[in-house]
Amino acid sequence: MIAARDLLLSILIVMVWFGTGLAADVKARAEVSCSAASKPLQYDCTIKLSDSRSGAALGGVDVTVGADMPSMPMAHNVKPVKAIPGSEPGTYRARIDLEMHGDWAVKVDLAGPVRDRIVKSMRFEPKR
Structure with missing residues (x-):
């Protein structure tokens, strides 16, 4: 009885210390598309998340979206915003406000x- 309890306790400690391996085995892939919103420099972005190995949609994830302008480090950064879940599994939506048009590194x-x-x-360009 004591040996079984000690074994279960050891397994629990290992799982807590190293994790169960379930989430650690998931490598995310994201498809990001953004379209101009009604205000200048404002974009509505859709993020589709999936497991890069299985292709399964990744739901139940907390997603934030931000952006930096690589050509002007530390000068133009967009404060991250929380994305909301979309209507399809693994889909999230966020609205970002850029400081200028051009090439941006969108961080999910x-x-x-x-x-x-x-x-x-x-690349973000003016609405035509």
Whole structure:
């Protein structure tokens, strides 16, 4: 009885220390698309998250979206905003306000059961 309890306690300690391996085995992939909103320099972005190995949609993840302008480090950064879940599994929406048009590094940060950071290079141009 004591040996079984000690074994279970040891397994629990190992799982807590190293994690169960479930979330750690997930590598996220993101498709990011942004379209101009009604105000200048404002963009509505859709993020589709999936497991890069299985292709399964990643739901239940806390997602924040921010952006930096690589050509002007530390001069133009967009404060991260929390994305809201969309109507389809693994889909999230966020509105970002840029400081100017041009090339931006859009950063998608994931927290919760899956932790990751995905950076996408995107070009934002004036609405035509």
